[in-house]
Amino acid sequence: MQKSKVTKTPDKAEEKNAETEKRIPKCPQLLRGMKDILPESQKHWNYVRKIVEELAEDYTYERIDTPILEETSLFARSVGENTDIVEKEMFSFEDKGGKKVSLRPENTAGIARAYIEHGMLDRPQPVRFFYWGPFFRYDRPQAGRYRQFNQFGFEAIGDSNPIIDAQLIVMCQSLYQTIGIPVVTQINSVGCRECRREYEQLLTDYLSSRKKFLCEDCKRRLTKNTLRILDCKEKDCKEILADAPHIVDHLDEECKAHFVKVLEYLDEADITYQLNPFLVRGLDYYTKTTFEIWPEKEEGSQSALGGGGRYDDLVEVLGGRPTPACGFAGGIERLIISMREKEIVIPPPEPPDVFVAQLGESAKKKALRLVEDLRQKGIRAASNFSTEGLKYQLSVAAKLKVRFSLILGQKEMLDKTILLRDMEGGSQEVVDYNKVYDELKKRMEKVKAIIKNGNNHSEE
Ligand code: AMP
Numbered sequence: 001m002q003k004s005k006v007t008k009t010p011d012k013a014e015e016k017n018a019e020t021e022k023r024i025p026k027c028p029q030l031l032r033g034m035k036d037i038l039p040e041s042q043k044h045w046n047y048v049r050k051i052v053e054e055l056a057e058d059y060t061y062e063r064i065d066t067p068i069l070e071e072t073s074l075f076a077r078s079v080g081e082n083t084d085i086v087e088k089e090m091f092s093f094e095d096k097g098g099k100k101v102s103l104r105p106e107n108t109a110g111i112a113r114a115y116i117e118h119g120m121l122d123r124p125q126p127v128r129f130f131y132w133g134p135f136f137r138y139d140r141p142q143a144g145r146y147r148q149f150n151q152f153g154f155e156a157i158g159d160s161n162p163i164i165d166a167q168l169i170v171m172c173q174s175l176y177q178t179i180g181i182p183v184v185t186q187i188n189s190v191g192c193r194e195c196r197r198e199y200e201q202l203l204t205d206y207l208s209s210r211k212k213f214l215c216e217d218c219k220r221r222l223t224k225n226t227l228r229i230l231d232c233k234e235k236d237c238k239e240i241l242a243d244a245p246h247i248v249d250h251l252d253e254e255c256k257a258h259f260v261k262v263l264e265y266l267d268e269a270d271i272t273y274q275l276n277p278f279l280v281r282g283l284d285y286y287t288k289t290t291f292e293i294w295p296e297k298e299e300g301s302q303s304a305l306g307g308g309g310r311y312d313d314l315v316e317v318l319g320g321r322p323t324p325a326c327g328f329a330g331g332i333e334r335l336i337i338s339m340r341e342k343e344i345v346i347p348p349p350e351p352p353d354v355f356v357a358q359l360g361e362s363a364k365k366k367a368l369r370l371v372e373d374l375r376q377k378g379i380r381a382a383s384n385f386s387t388e389g390l391k392y393q394l395s396v397a398a399k400l401k402v403r404f405s406l407i408l409g410q411k412e413m414l415d416k417t418i419l420l421r422d423m424e425g426g427s428q429e430v431v432d433y434n435k436v437y438d439e440l441k442k443r444m445e446k447v448k449a450i451i452k453n454g455n456n457h458s459e460e
Helices: 012-023 039-058 072-078 084-089 108-117 162-179 193-208 216-224 226-231 235-241 253-268 332-341 361-376 390-400 410-415 433-452
Strands: 069-071 092-094 100-103 127-136 148-157 183-189 273-275 287-295 306-310 325-331 354-358 381-383 404-408 417-422 428-432
Touching (some): 039 127, 039 148, 069 072, 072 084, 072 100, 148 162, 183 253, 193 216, 216 226, 361 404, 361 410, 381 390, 390 404, 404 433
Parallel strands (some): 183 273, 354 404
Antiparallel strands (some): 127 148, 148 325, 183 287, 287 306, 306 325
């Protein structure tokens, strides 16, 4: 017997929805691994940026902005053809002129390019840069790992002295401490090209005899990029690595002396660090010092807040004259996640100096002008013109924590006056409209003096 097919007739609402969907396609969704930074999160971002900028200023690192899009070959030559970043993670495409370009996965290469392109070798060395901006890696998204993420960073180009490495580490630790995140520096040395070549051979020999125990990824790395095996998180690989030779035991005299000096300087500066023989970082350009900043008591480089090291060959590899350099990049999203976990309270921004409230159409017009006049004279004036009610406007002023409000109503318009209200206590005075700036300034100065003298103005 043939089964009768029951087809449901769509009701009117369903038909209408389907029709609307046909006419107005669904809003495109956020791409995987991308994030909106909403206004409510901006206070964290602004705070971190302020701390980074202040630190950069203290240590005389100057801001540099390089393009987000660069020639693909820049990253292939610097980060390395056989690294995960270049092999698998770059957003690369041909532009309309047929040039192979990539969204930057990191910034050291771009800055080294800019250093060469603008002839910065002629400036007093080292040239110190800091940056802040978005980077792109087509990685598997997970907590704290995005496809578009933001980094700040510091680069000191043109000085081979180990004190540069040490000072950079001191500076980075200080940044996290200022924000309230306890951190520990993981440090290693990968030596120069020659030491690394010899060590790589030693490691390859050691691992080749144990190849069958390695994970599939590491088997592949064994022929392409052996050092990356040191980073592997697989249990079996880690067990094999426990007895692997350490690069620090195979450094030449110069690289060893450099590393010892960096550690001596760190000891002198009371920096907590841990020697980590597996820390090779995933980029080819590193030489000598490599380091990462980890949150205290965390294991595994996945949780690194940032990392960096020396890259003495990079400028030369890109076509410049031999120029030693050292740098650090910190992940901003990961730092903000740590701040949230630690419930770090962000100091509130300074409130505006005054709130301008108005009642009635003509007062509103005059207030619009007054806000701008005050602002031009250096007084930070806030307002809320979208409502008429004085009570509501004053509640906005209270929320903003302003000390003074100026109130302009019908009566004041006629008398050419304005009400000056002290929001602490609520006392109000009528002042001549033409003298509003002087009167306000006088009271602001008085409050400032009281605060400076450490008195509590509410006791006056
Ligand atoms: P790296 O030079 O790759 O070690 O990156 C430096 C820092 O940037 C890391 O320690 C992270 O804090 C951050 N970072 C790197 N890749 C990502 C990503 N895909 N998503 C979020 N943060 C990242």
